[in-house]
Amino acid sequence: MNNVDPKSLRRSRLFLLLIALVFAAPMIVAGLLNWSGWQPGVKGTGQPIQPQRNFVDEKLPVRLADGRLYAWRDSEPRLTLVALAGPNCALHCFEALTGLAKARLMLNRSQDRLRLLYLGAPPTDVSRRAAMQTYWSLGSDVDGKLAEYRPTTPDSVSALLVESNGTALAFYPAGFDGPGLLRDMKKVIK
Incomplete structure (x- = not known):
């Protein structure tokens, strides 16, 4: 059948x-x-930190302008964008810092999930310094443990993106691509 x-x-x-x-x-x-x-x-525009570093585990002290130590771990999960100024931060350095502050604003509702930390001598111009303090926490790398990321070119700035647990995610050398950094931040800040 x-x-x-x-x-x-x-x-x-x-x-x-x-x-x-x-x-x-x-x-x-x-x-x-x-x-x-x-x-x-998958690739970001920043350079991955190799070997991976955790600033909490390293007990990396950053002294803020008001004398307090910077808390890498915050009370809520927030990333930190660390700007490291080269010698004589002036016009170009200030423009890069302003661009980074604008990038934070472009995160819209997520902008509260990113803290801005500036390490180095602030711009010598008083008005620029005052404008910077609106968005940036000013501080210094007490033990110089971030010296390898600091640019040596005058009037320049580099950046580090640090996870809320203190793990350094990416390094952006002086002359970095601002829109690329913003794309990277949007990937990790949700």
Whole structure:
């Protein structure tokens, strides 16, 4: 009573195999690309901190302008963008710091999840210094443990993005791409 045509059975099996291949092909291609090391959209513009550092574990002291020590771990989970000024912070340095403060504002509702910490001598111009204090906490690296990230070029600034638990995520050397840094912040601040 089995009147199944072998030709139509083969055709049905072939269609079933083609349908399975249509669904499996993207996963196979993605697996091969991942295995080869290529992952789309994962790279940030900052340089990863290698070896990874945790400023809480290192007990890295930062003295704020009011004399208090900076708390890497905050009462609520917030990242810290640390700006490290090169020698003689003036116009270019101030413009970069203003750009970073604007980037924080562009986070919209999430801007409260990012703290801005400036380490170094503030700009010598009194009006610029006053404008900076509106957005930035001013401080100094007491033991010089962040010296390797500080630019040596006069009137420049570099940046570190630090997780709320004190882990340094990325380093942005002097001359960094501001919009790229904003994209990176949007990825980690949700």
